[in-house]
Amino acid sequence: xPQPAVPELFEDDSHSVVEIRTDSLQGLRExxxxxxxxxxxxxxxxxxxQVGVYHHVTGIDASSSASLAAYINTLTYTPTDKINRVTSGxxxxxxxxxxxxxxxxxQIPGTVESYCVDERGNKLEATEEHWLETYLCSVLRAYSYxxxxxxxxxxxxxxxxRFNPIxxxxxxxxxxxxxxxxxxxxxxxxSDPEIQVPNLVSNHxxxxxxxxxxxxxxxxxxxxxxxxxREKDPEISSLLARVYIAGDEEVKAITLLHEAxxxxxxxxxxxxCQAEFCNRKGRSELALEIAKRGVVSAPSEFGTWAxxxxxxxxxxxWELALLTLNSCPMFTxxxxxxPRLPEPSRISLPLxxxxxxxxxxxxxxxPGDQEVHPTLRRLAAGNYKGTFHKAYMLLTEITKKIxxxxxxxxxxxxxxxxxxxxxxxxxxxxxxxxxxxxxxxxGTDTPKPNGHGEPEPLPSTSSSEEGxxxxxxxxAASHLEPDVSKPSSSVTVxxxxxxxxxxxxxxxxxxxQYVQFQHKRLCERWLDNLFxxxxxxxxxxxxxxxxxxxxxxxxxxxxxNSEEWEILGELAERLHHPDEAVEAWQACLSMxxxxxxxxxxxxxxERHGDNRGVLGAxxxxxxxxxxxxSEFSPDLYYAIRKLIEDDGAVKVRSIIxxxxxxxxxxxxxxxxxxxxxxFRSDGTEG
Numbered sequence: 001x002p003q004p005a006v007p008e009l010f011e012d013d014s015h016s017v018v019e020i021r022t023d024s025l026q027g028l029r030e031x032x033x034x035x036x037x038x039x040x041x042x043x044x045x046x047x048x049x050q051v052g053v054y055h056h057v058t059g060i061d062a063s064s065s066a067s068l069a070a071y072i073n074t075l076t077y078t079p080t081d082k083i084n085r086v087t088s089g090x091x092x093x094x095x096x097x098x099x100x101x102x103x104x105x106x107q108i109p110g111t112v113e114s115y116c117v118d119e120r121g122n123k124l125e126a127t128e129e130h131w132l133e134t135y136l137c138s139v140l141r142a143y144s145y146x147x148x149x150x151x152x153x154x155x156x157x158x159x160x161x162r163f164n165p166i167x168x169x170x171x172x173x174x175x176x177x178x179x180x181x182x183x184x185x186x187x188x189x190x191s192d193p194e195i196q197v198p199n200l201v202s203n204h205x206x207x208x209x210x211x212x213x214x215x216x217x218x219x220x221x222x223x224x225x226x227x228x229x230r231e232k233d234p235e236i237s238s239l240l241a242r243v244y245i246a247g248d249e250e251v252k253a254i255t256l257l258h259e260a261x262x263x264x265x266x267x268x269x270x271x272x273c274q275a276e277f278c279n280r281k282g283r284s285e286l287a288l289e290i291a292k293r294g295v296v297s298a299p300s301e302f303g304t305w306a307x308x309x310x311x312x313x314x315x316x317x318w319e320l321a322l323l324t325l326n327s328c329p330m331f332t333x334x335x336x337x338x339p340r341l342p343e344p345s346r347i348s349l350p351l352x353x354x355x356x357x358x359x360x361x362x363x364x365x366x367p368g369d370q371e372v373h374p375t376l377r378r379l380a381a382g383n384y385k386g387t388f389h390k391a392y393m394l395l396t397e398i399t400k401k402i403x404x405x406x407x408x409x410x411x412x413x414x415x416x417x418x419x420x421x422x423x424x425x426x427x428x429x430x431x432x433x434x435x436x437x438x439x440x441x442x443g444t445d446t447p448k449p450n451g452h453g454e455p456e457p458l459p460s461t462s463s464s465e466e467g468x469x470x471x472x473x474x475x476a477a478s479h480l481e482p483d484v485s486k487p488s489s490s491v492t493v494x495x496x497x498x499x500x501x502x503x504x505x506x507x508x509x510x511x512x513q514y515v516q517f518q519h520k521r522l523c524e525r526w527l528d529n530l531f532x533x534x535x536x537x538x539x540x541x542x543x544x545x546x547x548x549x550x551x552x553x554x555x556x557x558x559x560x561n562s563e564e565w566e567i568l569g570e571l572a573e574r575l576h577h578p579d580e581a582v583e584a585w586q587a588c589l590s591m592x593x594x595x596x597x598x599x600x601x602x603x604x605x606e607r608h609g610d611n612r613g614v615l616g617a618x619x620x621x622x623x624x625x626x627x628x629x630s631e632f633s634p635d636l637y638y639a640i641r642k643l644i645e646d647d648g649a650v651k652v653r654s655i656i657x658x659x660x661x662x663x664x665x666x667x668x669x670x671x672x673x674x675x676x677x678x679f680r681s682d683g684t685e686g
Contacts, residue, residue, distance in 0.1 A: 005351060006078060007159030007629055009344040011038075011052035017341050021092060024340055025101055026119040030190045031141050031204055032094030033339045034058045034160055039075060041084040050087070056339065058145050059163030059632055062093045062138035063174070064131055065114035068104040076108055080350045094337075096189050096204075097133035097182065102126060136178045139165045140189070140208040143215070145336065146634050157338060158347065162625075164632035168678055172218065176225050179209055183229055193333050193386035194302050200235050201269045210242060215634045217641055217681050219247030234260055238269035245277060253277070268298035275307055284314040302328050302387045309394055318398060318410045325394055326415075326527050333386035351627065375540060376567045380533045381574055392530055393574070396537075400576040404538055405485055411531065415523040418489040484538045487531050490523040541571055545580065562591040569600055578604065595624055602639070611647055614639065615655050615669075622672065623665045631671075640672040644683040649673060 011017055018038055034056040042050045061067040072089035091104045100116040116126045142165040166172050186205030191198035198204075213222035226240035237260035244253035257274045264270060271294035278287035291311050294304040305328040312321035384392050399407050551558040560568065565588035572581035582604045585597035598617055605613035618639055625633055644652050652673060656666050677684045 008053040008348040010346040015342045036092040038090045055159040057161040059142035059165040063135040095134040162630040266297040416520045
């Protein structure tokens with residue numbers, strides 16, 4: 001195993017990063033930021049001048065002060081810095097249960113002191129209960145903050161070392177024991193951004209447990225845990241059922257769900273699990289009624305409405321799918337807790353010699369070398385997260401199945417369009433008409449359009465036409481005329497806003513037309529914005545594909561810089577065009593190594609069952625992550641485990657060895673395969 005390199009961020013003399021971390025404690029809302037390690041160094045030949053350096057870390061054993069002190073002791077010798085020595089170190093690890101920062105101060109040589117700091121900066125005694133809570137939070141953060149290539153918060157933090165907190169069955173048992181002891185306090189940790197209110201079965205502890213079980217394939221351990229917890233509270237049946245399903249014990253899952261729903265007929269977690277299973281098995285007619293009950297049981301939760309919309313999509317009931325989507329309660333995205341520290345005075349990101357490899361060199365054509373075209377940079381959909389991301393993906397799924405023009409037609413059938421509203425010159429409909437939520441639940445047929453809401457065609461995108469923000473289309477695309485109709489405006493309303501009562505005059509000769517108009521719904525403003533964002537995605541995608549075809553026909557090279565290819569790859573993937581996405585990512589990889597692009601190519605290999613291609617991509621991703629101080633990625637571990645499950649450990653090891661990369665690079669992948677063997681994963685027996 002190569003000697004890991006350690007990043008160092010040099011503290012600005014005017015700002016203490018430890019004090020800033022203390023001040024930020026009262027603003028933490030989730031699991032907390034990665035652990036902070038702060039060292040004080042002084043030159044070997046001086047006793048007066050000192051400098052503070054720091055980095056962040058996840059996955060270190062935080063079960064006691066001794067284990068954290070042991071990590072600091074590993075940093076006392078740095079091969080890249082032979083002129084300074086470490087005189088003291090401070091390890092800070094956040095306890096999200098008690099909302100305190102656990103701290104271990106190590107004097108070198110000298111004493112070890114442990115204590116905790118509360119939100120007001122008060123220094124408190126660290127108890128055994130504190131350490132149990134801190135240990136569990138540390139493991140959950142290691143999985144939650146692992147770099148999965150999504151570009152989330154952890155990706156933006158410089159100098160983060162990532163370790164695997166669980167590398168043996170003994171360590172797994174300690175983790176599950178801690179989870180069992182603290183399970184009924186899990187709601188205190190918060191929840192995923194799609195959850196309105198954390199509860200017993202929807203919080204960061206339960207999602208972390210399910211994530212761990214899925215990644216490692218340790219279904220028996222998960223079943224054992226949730227069976228014991230279910231004896232204390234039947235609500236936990238939904239978690240047990242999900243593990244049964246993931247572990248391919250579907251008969252047990254269905255039996256359990258049936259029994260649990262008889263006992264708790266309006267438990268939305270149980271109903272959602274059952275509806276999801278039925279829909280995935282192609283029984284959307286069964287899933288529909290279950291999902292409707294789920295909405296009734298938890299009308300303020302995004303997940304229940306999204307599940308109902310998903311089922312309407314499966315049934316190709318596009319009108320009700322849109323109405324249901326329109327009824328989804330949307331939540332402001334709550335990002336992971338991240339340290340808010342000042343700019344360091346200097347940054348040292350040493351490269352371990354063992355990780356040098358041309359095939360993972362991302363320093364060549366870096367993203368900043370060429371300017372990304374403003375139209376590509378302005379695509380908003382790539383920034384969606386939480387409920388807005390999931391809603392957008394539902395909308396793109398509908399578009400993929402029926403086409404953009406048909407989507408606009410259905411939109412004009414169910415929502416009041418601005419043009420027809422102006423023509424009617426009447427108050428916005430409400431009052432006697434049913435709202436979208438009621439229609440979605442009852443399944444009432446939507447009245448036909450009154451003829452005023454047909455989509456407007458997009459004028460020719462000639463060279464003189466400008467985009468919505470005055471920007472021209474991408475370079476060399478100004479002559480194109482994308483076959484994407486621009487959506488006409490709908491009458492929108494803010495979520496929860498009251499609307500005036502309609503007063504239709506019965507003697508009006510256009511009364512019948514108004515009645516049809518009256519049965520239409522107001523489109524939520526956020527959904528109307530999603531239509532406009534989707535239009536822009538489709539417009540840019542159409543321009544790209546048309547241009548590429550023209551260049552190919554003329555036998556000319558279609559040129560973009562590496563970051564533009566990344567953006568186009570994400571765009572194609574959002575719009576459910578996987579082959580075109582891979583084309584863009586491969587173009588990006590031909591210029592420089594990009595983990596985002598390589599993960600996209602990896603998904604293509606997985607989809608096509610090309611296990612050699614999968615392994616080749618994994619080897620490079622594992623090496624790249626190690627170069628950036630990450631010895632653990634749950635997603636990459638999962639991919640290796642599935643490969644071994646399919647082909648067996650012996651074959652996987654032989655394919656790794658046959659790869660034309662340096663042995664020290666291959667050894668990093670062997671480490672993941674060894675982890676599967678330690679947990680006796682399927683396929684490791686041979």
